[in-house]
Amino acid sequence: xxxxxxxxxxxxxxxxxxxxxxxxxxxxxxxxxxxxxxxxxxxxxxxxxxxxxxxxxxxxxxxxxxxxxxxxxxxxxxxxxxxxxxxxxxxxxxxxxxxxxxxxxxxxxxxxxx
Amino acid sequence: xxxxxxxxxxxxxxxxxxxxxxxxxxxxxxxxxxxxxxxxxxxxxxxxxxxxxxxxxxxxxxxxxxxxxxxxxxxxxxxxxxxxxxxxxxxxxxxxxxxxxxxxxxxxxxxx
Numbered sequence: 001x002x003x004x005x006x007x008x009x010x011x012x013x014x015x016x017x018x019x020x021x022x023x024x025x026x027x028x029x030x031x032x033x034x035x036x037x038x039x040x041x042x043x044x045x046x047x048x049x050x051x052x053x054x055x056x057x058x059x060x061x062x063x064x065x066x067x068x069x070x071x072x073x074x075x076x077x078x079x080x081x082x083x084x085x086x087x088x089x090x091x092x093x094x095x096x097x098x099x100x101x102x103x104x105x106x107x108x109x110x111x112x113x114x
Numbered sequence: 115x116x117x118x119x120x121x122x123x124x125x126x127x128x129x130x131x132x133x134x135x136x137x138x139x140x141x142x143x144x145x146x147x148x149x150x151x152x153x154x155x156x157x158x159x160x161x162x163x164x165x166x167x168x169x170x171x172x173x174x175x176x177x178x179x180x181x182x183x184x185x186x187x188x189x190x191x192x193x194x195x196x197x198x199x200x201x202x203x204x205x206x207x208x209x210x211x212x213x214x215x216x217x218x219x220x221x222x223x224x225x226x
Contacts, residue, residue, distance in 0.1 A: 089157065
């Protein structure tokens with residue numbers, strides 16, 4: 001597949017298990033964080049976001065956790081499905097403004113085994 | 115009906131040539147972007163426009179020139195293509211003050 005040869009961190013999970021994808025960020029001024037999912041041959045797709053005044057936010061089957069003390073962000077996916085297989089990116093920005101400079105992390109490959 | 119569409123999807127060309135990639139969004143968004151994704155999947159912003167005004171212009175060679183004829187379109191012209199320009203270029207759009215970007219499917223540029 002497209003991930004062959006990529007040296008991104010890879011998480012392999014069994015279908016139905018929960019997945020946790022981690023992201024460390026370096027800019028302590030970052031105020032807004034987002035997770036994106038990129039399937040093979042497609043553009044990134046928004047999953048969930050969180051502002052720095054929160055430490056947890058839940059969506060449908062996904063939860064984002066933010067630990068500002070250690071500058072760490074995680075994405076939890078419940079009951080992982082084959083369709084969740086993709087590259088996952090965290091992104092951050094110091095502030096949301098009309099131009100929106102999002103800085104993306106390196107990405108993590110999620111492989112779901114059936 | 116594709117929300118953010120970019121053409122062409124694939125582009126193979128020789129070094130030194132000039133090429134353009136076009137992008138259109140039908141979401142009514144005010145902000146449009148160009149991102150470059152390299153072979154390691156690293157995504158980096160190149161430009162952003164808000165209401166046809168250039169807002170972000172990252173450290174991109176002058177050979178890259180974006181143009182926004184209206185809020186729904188953002189094109190990217192590249193002069194004197196180099197081998198290092200080979201990448202996938204993504205167009206995206208969003209509402210102002212939103213981190214939810216809607217990306218196109220990408221244009222894979224290969225420079226030989």
